[in-house]
Amino acid sequence: MAQETYFHHSLKINDYLCTGCSSCIRACPTAALRIRDGKVILSDNKCVDCGECMRTCPSRAIYVKQDDFQLMDNFKYRVALVPVTFIAQFESRYKTKAIYSCLRELGFTHIYEVEHGTKFLARLYRQYMADHPEIRTFISPYCPAVIRLIQVRFPSLVDNIIPLKSPLDVAARVILRQLMAEGVSRGSIGIFYVTPCAAKIASVKSPVSGQDTCIAGVINMDFLYNKVKLLLKNAGKDAVAVNHSLTGKDILWPVTGGESALFSESSFAVDGLANVIEFLENLEDENIDVPGLVEMRICDQSCMGGPLTVNNRFVARNRLEKRAQLVDRVLRIRKEDPTLDNPEFTDDLAKQLVIPAIKPRSMLKLSDDFSTAFRMAEEMKRLEKALPGINCAACGAPTCAAFAEDVVRGEADIDGCVFADIRNNPPDALRKVWGERLDNQNTTTK
């Protein structure tokens, strides 16, 4: 079915490595994957870029496509826009200074930490919350996979998302401004963001608003980790001065609870795919009353658990916590980023950070026409009862319900279910597993 594609995806499938084992299709929270012709295929408008498929693939057949590292050569000024999560990938014996000097050696002329923008952004969140007293629960826009999950699966909650861009958008504009103030031309600056996940790439490549993100390229964190690790092993580097203007709170932003901690009045922190889905379901049904800000990240332990991270997520978290403690204890006097003190710049920046509208992109609806959708839903319900309900995935869909949906949408043939006929009269080998009769197991609605 020809459909408009709403989202850019950097998650790709290597057909050569894919064995069609169906591990990934079961892991997907939006049922965006199917097996066809022995290989997995991805439905672009359903995928939210959470990376669960990539984590679960036993054949390493799912990967994140990154920009060509050589893209750097096109720019005289090459800025590495690095989240603190990157430093957290290394054992503590490798100091921040040493890691950054390796980045210099790899060709970056400037290194800038993403989290410089968090304080400014938190101020904008607060302003937005104050301006919208009619909204009770505000969902943080920080995790792009969460935003997409809401768009496709929880369309009724899109208005709860604070429509603001992320710290990386602030940081990119600040560094651009600083370099241009030094007389550098815009065209000679290339900003490269180091990403812990596929979702962030997608948000850079197709920002919700369609505006310029100022980012020339995106580099996968695991790729850059390997390059730096190799240099670290070879030792003996020129030290690079680390700009110590990050506060402990800035450093903890990408860690679970780091963002919500700035909203001590009333805030919640939810991480991990299953937890996020459960929370959104409850929020949608109004089973829970959640006033204030909800920080919501799709990965367990937030960005520390990003699909492109290398280190154990708890060890990574610990490294950032230690750095935050140290910074708060030792560096009492901190020079603020002067660029973010200039109201002329910040007023304009605040405007650029607004996302005009986050639209619902429901992938659940069966048809635009209500009576057609109604007939399809009826048919689906009938089909689901006829299917064995064992979610074996042999048909290439993750569950019998997803298969029934594929059939009514005309994307699969009912013959695709090999068990539909034998469920009531299973062969001996399967009788041991299924028992005598399967009918009544599948007819209760509760």
Place this chain on the structure above:
Amino acid sequence: MHYSFDIERGNFTDAGHASASVKRTLKQLDVAPASIKRIVVALYEAEINAVAHAYGGKIDVEIDPEKIVMVVADEGPGIPNVDLAMTEGWSTASQKVREMGFGAGMGLPNIKKNTDELKIDTRIGVGTTLTMTVYLNS
């Protein structure tokens, strides 16, 4: 399309399954999110009412192209004074139920607010049947 579910006395933890499966179908039909919210809230409240006050019951949901009709029928003490029960904040819920966070006296008023039509049939000592109708695509 018809759905039916059983209601078990005092089983607050299982309540909500009915509204969850109805919600899934309504999303497939692309019913306006605001209407889905009203339906889910009304159905959940009615189920909780029955779980808290009755000895057991049944939920029957019928969706047709124009409307959704939700019938929550319980065997229970009945509502002695319907007008009073419709008053916000009035509740006969037991201490145990209140300790679980329910019984704030918002049940029926909330159902009324979230449905287009509400019919209450109640007989003392026999039970209560709520018939709730919400028009789709209005």
